[in-house]
Amino acid sequence: MTARMKLGAFLWATGHHIAAWRHPKAHVTAGIDIDHYIQLARTAEAAKFDMVFCEDAAGLREANVGIASQTSRSIGFEPISLLSALAVQTSRIGLVSTASTSYNEPYGLARTFLSLDHLSGGRAGWNLVTSASPIEAANFGSTGLKPHADRYERAREFAEVVTGLWHGKASGHDGQSFSVRDPLGLPRSPQGAPVMVQAGASDVGRDLAARTADVVFTAAQTFEEAKAFYDDLKGRMATYGREPDDIKIMPGVSPVVAETEAEAREKHEELQALIPDDVGVALLSSYLSISDLWRYPIDGPLPELPESEGMKSRQALVVEQSRRDGLSIRQLARHFAGARGHWRIVGTAAQVADELQAWFEGGAADGFNVMPSYFPGELDAFATLVVPELQRRGLFRRDYEGRTLREHLGLKRPA
Amino acid sequence: MHLAISLNIAAATGEAVLDFSRISKFVRQAEAAGVDMVAISDTADGPSSSPFEATTLLAALATVTDKIGLVAAASTVAHQPYNLARRFASLDIISHGRAGWHATMAQGSREAANFSRPEGFSDTDFRRRAEEYIGIVQGLWQGWDADALLFDKTGGRFHDPEKMHLLDHKGEFFSVRGPLNVARSPQDTPVLVLSDLSEADLDIAARTADVILLESGSVDSAKVRFDDLKRRAMAAGRDPDAVKVLTSISFAPDDGPAATADRLETQLRAKSCDGFNIQLSAQHSALGDFVDHILPALRQRGLVQEGYRGTTLRSHLRLDGGGDQ
Ligand SMILES: Cc1cc2nc3c(=O)[nH]c(=O)nc-3n(C[C@H](O)[C@H](O)[C@H](O)COP(=O)(O)O)c2cc1C
Numbered sequence: 001m002t003a004r005m006k007l008g009a010f011l012w013a014t015g016h017h018i019a020a021w022r023h024p025k026a027h028v029t030a031g032i033d034i035d036h037y038i039q040l041a042r043t044a045e046a047a048k049f050d051m052v053f054c055e056d057a058a059g060l061r062e063a064n065v066g067i068a069s070q071t072s073r074s075i076g077f078e079p080i081s082l083l084s085a086l087a088v089q090t091s092r093i094g095l096v097s098t099a100s101t102s103y104n105e106p107y108g109l110a111r112t113f114l115s116l117d118h119l120s121g122g123r124a125g126w127n128l129v130t131s132a133s134p135i136e137a138a139n140f141g142s143t144g145l146k147p148h149a150d151r152y153e154r155a156r157e158f159a160e161v162v163t164g165l166w167h168g169k170a171s172g173h174d175g176q177s178f179s180v181r182d183p184l185g186l187p188r189s190p191q192g193a194p195v196m197v198q199a200g201a202s203d204v205g206r207d208l209a210a211r212t213a214d215v216v217f218t219a220a221q222t223f224e225e226a227k228a229f230y231d232d233l234k235g236r237m238a239t240y241g242r243e244p245d246d247i248k249i250m251p252g253v254s255p256v257v258a259e260t261e262a263e264a265r266e267k268h269e270e271l272q273a274l275i276p277d278d279v280g281v282a283l284l285s286s287y288l289s290i291s292d293l294w295r296y297p298i299d300g301p302l303p304e305l306p307e308s309e310g311m312k313s314r315q316a317l318v319v320e321q322s323r324r325d326g327l328s329i330r331q332l333a334r335h336f337a338g339a340r341g342h343w344r345i346v347g348t349a350a351q352v353a354d355e356l357q358a359w360f361e362g363g364a365a366d367g368f369n370v371m372p373s374y375f376p377g378e379l380d381a382f383a384t385l386v387v388p389e390l391q392r393r394g395l396f397r398r399d400y401e402g403r404t405l406r407e408h409l410g411l412k413r414p415a
Numbered sequence: 416m417h418l419a420i421s422l423n424i425a426a427a428t429g430e431a432v433l434d435f436s437r438i439s440k441f442v443r444q445a446e447a448a449g450v451d452m453v454a455i456s457d458t459a460d461g462p463s464s465s466p467f468e469a470t471t472l473l474a475a476l477a478t479v480t481d482k483i484g485l486v487a488a489a490s491t492v493a494h495q496p497y498n499l500a501r502r503f504a505s506l507d508i509i510s511h512g513r514a515g516w517h518a519t520m521a522q523g524s525r526e527a528a529n530f531s532r533p534e535g536f537s538d539t540d541f542r543r544r545a546e547e548y549i550g551i552v553q554g555l556w557q558g559w560d561a562d563a564l565l566f567d568k569t570g571g572r573f574h575d576p577e578k579m580h581l582l583d584h585k586g587e588f589f590s591v592r593g594p595l596n597v598a599r600s601p602q603d604t605p606v607l608v609l610s611d612l613s614e615a616d617l618d619i620a621a622r623t624a625d626v627i628l629l630e631s632g633s634v635d636s637a638k639v640r641f642d643d644l645k646r647r648a649m650a651a652g653r654d655p656d657a658v659k660v661l662t663s664i665s666f667a668p669d670d671g672p673a674a675t676a677d678r679l680e681t682q683l684r685a686k687s688c689d690g691f692n693i694q695l696s697a698q699h700s701a702l703g704d705f706v707d708h709i710l711p712a713l714r715q716r717g718l719v720q721e722g723y724r725g726t727t728l729r730s731h732l733r734l735d736g737g738g739d740q
Contacts, residue, residue, distance in 0.1 A: 065576040078505035084474035115468035138592035181528040
């Protein structure tokens with residue numbers, strides 16, 4: 001049997017396109033409608049996705065209230081409670097939530113995810129992030145965002161404590177940032193341990209992933225970028241005594257798909273036309289970790305930027321793209337507002353499948369985290385148009401091979 | 416009178432581990448009996464007879480019930496206030512306004528040591544910290560006005576920025592800017608339940624709690640504490656009826672339904688409480704005894720009414736902000 005690609009259904013607000021909520025067919029009350037999410041999870045499960053995936057931020061996404069009020073991202077469900085509800089309303093699909101190592105304690109987080117794992121019969125995963133936003137930092141003290149290196153050092157210790165607790169290792173930890181005395185008072189996970197996912201692509205981020213992660217969620221704009229990341233990360237595995245195949249690399253992809261290419265382009269243009277300029281520029285500023293991008297002429301080039309203490313990998317990606325394609329601030333803003341810095345494909349099911357196949361077979365990805373532009377329409381379109389095309393090509397499963405998320409992903413069960 | 420059932424599934428009973436289907440059957444049985452709320456216990460410092468942490472279990476239960484209030488215990492040591500406020504705000508939307516947070520005012524003996532605080536807290540620090548914590552959580556729950564969301568697609572206005580409020584809390588233990596990134600609760604705010612009060616906690620509880628759970632005692636001593644709490648609530652500028660005081664009771668299996676009903680009736684007629692918090696192990700038979708024998712006896716005496724009048728926990732408890740009454 002040839003290898004099959006892994007697919008995540010990344011559920012977020014009204015959609016991944018910044019203006020998704022304004023689309024006539026977008027479900028605008030998503031952030032307060034649990035039944036909508038149950039429906040999305042069932043759609044993804046019927047299409048045999050490996051998992052649903054939720055991002056997280058412990059705070060608003062945008063500090064400027066005028067800008068924030070023009071997006072749908074200021075309110076939504078807290079993901080662990082959301083996935084716990086979905087756990088008993090689905091039966092096969094994996095459930096992965098993002099949670100920060102900067103604003104949690106390992107004992108509580110380990111316990112909560114293990115509980116989700118039990119509720120779902122072994123389908124839970126934790127996406128480790130270190131949180132790059134100063135808006136979040138202000139909800140957890142007055143000292144501001146901690147430096148990148150410090151956040152990752154804390155994350156390394158955090159991950160070690162969590163996996164120790166999940167694996168039932170001898171209890172007791174007394175370290176730099178954390179101390180824990182007891183084992184978790186819960187039974188062992190039905191899949192050995194919840195799946196460890198990580199998002200974070202800087203040099204230290206990659207090392208931490210190679211050391212602890214089962215899955216890596218990443219952002220890339222081109223095949224070359226994705227391939228370089230893939231080779232680099234798989235190459236780091238040996239340092240930690242692990243096989244390249246022990247980690248699954250899943251770039252985000254935001255497809256806009258329709259029966260014909262013309263229809264897909266039209267759908268994409270329809271969304272792009274809904275982005276107010278100030279919203280696009282604000283979003284771009286947040287990826288660049290600067291606050292005064294609006295001072296520069298919108299049709300001019302990006303200014304020189306200091307290196308970010310926030311999200312180093314995303315800043316680099318934007319700067320790289322602007323130089324490569326000679327884009328103005330306005331053009332860049334519109335480009336990134338569409339798919340948040342992730343890969344975008346606009347076309348028919350066959351065209352989308354061609355592209356995914358090229359990345360998959362070309363050794364740039366083990367699968368993809370699918371980021372529908374708006375909900376439910378674009379998830380439905382992917383499920384009904386692209387998934388059958390991938391199945392026809394033998395690239396994606398027709399039914400679940402197992403019961404647990406680890407089994408779906410083809411991961412070893414930890415001892 | 417109000418009725419809560421406390422499901423003590425965190426306590427090890429020596430029995431087989433309870434799975435979700437057994438717990439949900441239990442809660443649905445309580446719902447069918449018209450109980451106001453089920454309170455799910457939780458401790459992070461000992462073995463549990465359920466494999467579930469209380470907030471995750473509450474979310475799951477919310478999807479398989481539609482009337483009964485669901486209250487989860489969560490500790491002020493185990494969570495940061497922003498994260499806890501957010502989790503419960505989200506649970507409240509998932510349950511369509513049926514969620515509550517149960518905070519204990521007593522310090523768990525082993526908990527701090529698992530949360531990077533091997534030295535624990537002094538009693539006064541724990542109390543001052545808990546008070547500050549509760550204030551933050553309740554403040555965050557009010558960060559969005561009920562009519563803040565506009566959903567105006569053509570005008571491009573998702574929400575009204577004037578109706579979103581920063582908390583800007585800077586205190587002795589915490590600094591929290593806010594606002595929460597979860598919409599306003601369908602029942603105004605989740606219900607706050609407090610228990611394990613010492614003398615020094617009474618004013619905090621009278622100021623902040625929606626429900627106070629008191630240990631059982633003689634009718635006379637219960638009456639004294641009940642009156643005292645209501646007086647303190649009034650002194651804090653609240654309607655005494657805005658705080659429901661429930662007396663915790665447990666039954667011995669051979670008490671007999673009539674004798675138990677007598678006991679509860681006496682306490683109620685003496686105005687020593689607003690209702691009861693029935694402590695049960697998560698065993699089907701324990702609930703069955705209560706539902707099939709004791710509850711009908713209470714109904715016969717006109718002490719418990721049939722069914723639910725509204726859909727939110729606040730409306731069950733006759734608290735303001737409960738929406739449909
Ligand atoms: C693809 C991708 C997705 C991410 N998703 C989140 C998220 O949902 N929430 C969050 O706080 N941080 C998220 N991050 C941020 C990182 O995990 C990390 O907190 C910070 O950006 C530093 O990462 P770096 O190693 O890329 O510099 C994401 C990063 C990447 C690359």
